Amino acid sequence: MSSELETAANPARLKRVVIEPLSRVEGHGKITILLDNDDHVQQVRLHIVEFRGFEKFIQGRPYWEIPVMVQRLCGICPVSHHLAAAKALDQVVGVDHLTPTADKIRRLMHYGQILQSHALHFFHLSSPDLLFGFDSDVARRNIVGVAAKYPDIARQGVLLRRFGQEVIRVTAGKRVHGTGAIPGGVNKAVTQAERDELLEDIYHVIAWCRSAVELAKRLHLTNVGLYNSFGAFRSNLLSLVAPDGGMDLYHGVMRARDSNGDIIFDKVDYSRYWDHLTEEVRPWSYMKFPYIRALGADAGWYKVGPLARVQNCDHIPTPFAEAERCEFVDFGSGQPVHATLAYHWTRMIELLFAAESIKGLLHDDDIMGDELVVRGERRERGVGVIEAPRGTLIHHYRINEDDQAVRANLIVSTTHNNQAMNEAIRHVAKRYLDGRKLTEGLLNHIEVAIRAFDPCLSCATHALGKMPFHVELIDAEGQCIDTLVKSSLERCP
Amino acid sequence: MTAEGKTASFQLDGATVPFEPGQTVIQAALAAGHYIPHLCYHPEFKPHGSCRVCTVEVDGRTVASCTLQAQDGMEVLSQSDRLRKEHQTLVQMLFVEGNHFCPSCEQSGNCRLQAVAYDLDIMSAELDHLFPNRPVDASHPEILLEFNRCILCELCVRASAEVDGKNVFALSGRGITKHLIVNAESGRLADTDIAVTDKAMEVCPVGVILRKGVGFRVPIGERRFDRQPISAQAREDAPRRPTTGNEDST
Numbered sequence: 001m002s003s004e005l006e007t008a009a010n011p012a013r014l015k016r017v018v019i020e021p022l023s024r025v026e027g028h029g030k031i032t033i034l035l036d037n038d039d040h041v042q043q044v045r046l047h048i049v050e051f052r053g054f055e056k057f058i059q060g061r062p063y064w065e066i067p068v069m070v071q072r073l074c075g076i077c078p079v080s081h082h083l084a085a086a087k088a089l090d091q092v093v094g095v096d097h098l099t100p101t102a103d104k105i106r107r108l109m110h111y112g113q114i115l116q117s118h119a120l121h122f123f124h125l126s127s128p129d130l131l132f133g134f135d136s137d138v139a140r141r142n143i144v145g146v147a148a149k150y151p152d153i154a155r156q157g158v159l160l161r162r163f164g165q166e167v168i169r170v171t172a173g174k175r176v177h178g179t180g181a182i183p184g185g186v187n188k189a190v191t192q193a194e195r196d197e198l199l200e201d202i203y204h205v206i207a208w209c210r211s212a213v214e215l216a217k218r219l220h221l222t223n224v225g226l227y228n229s230f231g232a233f234r235s236n237l238l239s240l241v242a243p244d245g246g247m248d249l250y251h252g253v254m255r256a257r258d259s260n261g262d263i264i265f266d267k268v269d270y271s272r273y274w275d276h277l278t279e280e281v282r283p284w285s286y287m288k289f290p291y292i293r294a295l296g297a298d299a300g301w302y303k304v305g306p307l308a309r310v311q312n313c314d315h316i317p318t319p320f321a322e323a324e325r326c327e328f329v330d331f332g333s334g335q336p337v338h339a340t341l342a343y344h345w346t347r348m349i350e351l352l353f354a355a356e357s358i359k360g361l362l363h364d365d366d367i368m369g370d371e372l373v374v375r376g377e378r379r380e381r382g383v384g385v386i387e388a389p390r391g392t393l394i395h396h397y398r399i400n401e402d403d404q405a406v407r408a409n410l411i412v413s414t415t416h417n418n419q420a421m422n423e424a425i426r427h428v429a430k431r432y433l434d435g436r437k438l439t440e441g442l443l444n445h446i447e448v449a450i451r452a453f454d455p456c457l458s459c460a461t462h463a464l465g466k467m468p469f470h471v472e473l474i475d476a477e478g479q480c481i482d483t484l485v486k487s488s489l490e491r492c493p
Numbered sequence: 494m495t496a497e498g499k500t501a502s503f504q505l506d507g508a509t510v511p512f513e514p515g516q517t518v519i520q521a522a523l524a525a526g527h528y529i530p531h532l533c534y535h536p537e538f539k540p541h542g543s544c545r546v547c548t549v550e551v552d553g554r555t556v557a558s559c560t561l562q563a564q565d566g567m568e569v570l571s572q573s574d575r576l577r578k579e580h581q582t583l584v585q586m587l588f589v590e591g592n593h594f595c596p597s598c599e600q601s602g603n604c605r606l607q608a609v610a611y612d613l614d615i616m617s618a619e620l621d622h623l624f625p626n627r628p629v630d631a632s633h634p635e636i637l638l639e640f641n642r643c644i645l646c647e648l649c650v651r652a653s654a655e656v657d658g659k660n661v662f663a664l665s666g667r668g669i670t671k672h673l674i675v676n677a678e679s680g681r682l683a684d685t686d687i688a689v690t691d692k693a694m695e696v697c698p699v700g701v702i703l704r705k706g707v708g709f710r711v712p713i714g715e716r717r718f719d720r721q722p723i724s725a726q727a728r729e730d731a732p733r734r735p736t737t738g739n740e741d742s743t
Contacts (some may be wrong), residue, residue: 064706072596174713179712182708
């Protein structure tokens with residue numbers, strides 16, 4: 001699979017522009033742009049410059065350690081990895097249904113994670129671009145600048161994130177890298193004091209989330225030409241939805257739609273995700289390229305995350321967020337919205353959904369129950385899928401009879417969006433950079449497109465030993481005397 | 494009691510510590526609520542003196558307090574800048590000799606090595622890691638051996654031999670290559686008669702001998718060293734009568 005501007009014909013003769021590091025994203029990445037002598041864009045690529053390799057070093061570890069270990073992939077969305085792994089290992093310990101307490105504690109933890117991560121992204125990372133302009137004064141284009149000019153917005157962002165982290169602390173034991181979810185359940189419930197403490201703030205939190213949706217919507221609608229076209233491209237959409245088609249970010253069935261909104265597949269049991277999804281490895285990136293198997297690599301790539309989820313579900317089961325979803329769908333006039341910057345609007349709708357879900361769970365007495373763990377008959381394999389803040393997250397493990405992990409496959413949200421992010425920056429490069437003298441403000445346009453996806457680059461690089469390579473041994477006269485070629489491997493664990 | 498009928502005592506960092514005849518310095522200190530860092534000492538076993546983390550100073554000489562007999566009028570120093578540095582270095586050497594990954598270790602919060610390190614304000618190993626190759630033994634259906642964390646305290650060796658009467662464990666090799674082994678022809682734990690109710694299952698100060706499938710059941714905040722630092726729990730390690738393995742362990 002390749003797309004326009006992915007690979008230039010004669011890269012050695014072109015000028016190279018590098019944006020490194022990418023700022024205001026999680027992890028470390030860079031973008032390379034190749035320009036010809038007339039400054040026309042010939043090639044644009046998003047690269048991930050760090051390497052994680054959790055799929056490899058999880059091998060040999062006891063299965064119950066995995067949810068705690070793999071969450072170290074990330075400091076922003078550790079809960080997502082923690083829960084996806086725990087869901088996979090529920091299957092390994094033979095559990096298909098948790099106790100109501102365990103299920104609701106995990107949901108509470110997850111919606112706390114969605115809340116804090118979405119707040120972090122919108123307020124701290126993206127709002128400087130959106131409030132000040134993509135090529136505004138770079139010295140002010142940051143959260144400190146936002147706090148100076150819009151103190152209420154910055155304050156609400158900080159407090160929303162703090163509340164989400166408190167929800168995580170109460171359910172997982174720590175704000176970052178806790179231990180709450182264990183195979184077959186959870187290790188703690190919520191106490192009355194913890195519940196009261198969170199309930200004290202939840203009404204403010206919901207009000208602030210509603211304001212955040214209004215802000216994201218206003219930004220989009222007041223500059224609708226720019227927001228609709230910037231980095232926009234059509235693609236398929238993928239996410240989990242609840243069995244009834246409603247939004248559910250913790251558990252559900254897989255649904256994919258094409259760019260017109262028509263169903264590609266629906267009600268798919270994610271425990272056999274590989275029947276529907278597969279990945280391609282390309283020589284220039286540590287990050288793999290997933291696609292829908294039935295459509296092939298060229299047509300099968302897709303978007304995940306808020307823009308996909310809000311449009312993939314049939315309804316949102318909380319009232320304020322559902323009203324906002326309806327307004328967003330109306331904005332699309334019967335067609336899916338493919339505007340990259342609409343990620344922000346939909347992300348804030350999910351922020352509101354998370355807050356309303358937390359409120360509902362805090363009023364549910366099950367979260368104070370004492371039936372925490374169940375066990376069944378051991379199985380060899382487990383798949384856990386969750387809708388992480390950035391999109392669909394798949395954890396897949398095979399465990400041997402001695403209880404050790406022997407294979408792991410992690411397809412993280414940012415990896416699902418790999419092709420989509422590359423498409424977005426290529427569109428932006430062509431529209432805004434082509435033939436022009438490059439400035440910091442123009443290059444920031446590229447970063448704005450990447451930021452819309454809220455990528456987590458540190459989570460996304462696991463292709464150890466799978467990258468294709470081509471080695472040539474050249475003698476002193478420049479003659480090739482030996483060649484070693486290894487093609488990419490693609491295998492389900 | 495001294496010959497004059499007074500309770501025998503020694504001075505520990507300026508505090509008077511009474512002791513019973515036959516007690517070592519660390520036994521008397523812990524019984525009186527005075528903490529001296531330690532790892533291979535266990536209140537139910539004879540002092541061993543292998544880790545040296547309990548090093549104190551007596552008459553300008555450094556000595557392991559777990560093997561030093563208490564004497565009336567003795568002056569013992571356990572807290573000084575020099576001793577603290579020595580304690581830190583001893584613990585740091587234990588960290589680099591094994592493979593200790595606290596962030597994903599199920600003993601985190603209950604691990605004595607970690608607790609002692611926190612108590613000594615050790616924020617990094619400072620020394621070069623040796624990264625030994627120590628594969629785990631997962632062969633037993635109920636018990637996992639995570640050799641990477643072994644600090645060679647020999648408590649499991651002693652518990653298995655002296656209490657359980659089984660000799661499941663032993664140390665092999667010398668010097669830096671010394672390591673814990675399983676006493677079976679195959680070298681596999683599955684081929685021994687160890688049971689989850691054995692005393693050897695209880696005594697590991699780190700996270701080598703683990704009951705399978707129960708890791709992380711205790712939430713953060715309720716683990717032993719979440720409640721109080723190890724230095725505030727001295728009396729829990731006061732000498733006590735030996736018990737057999739945990740009969741309730743199911």
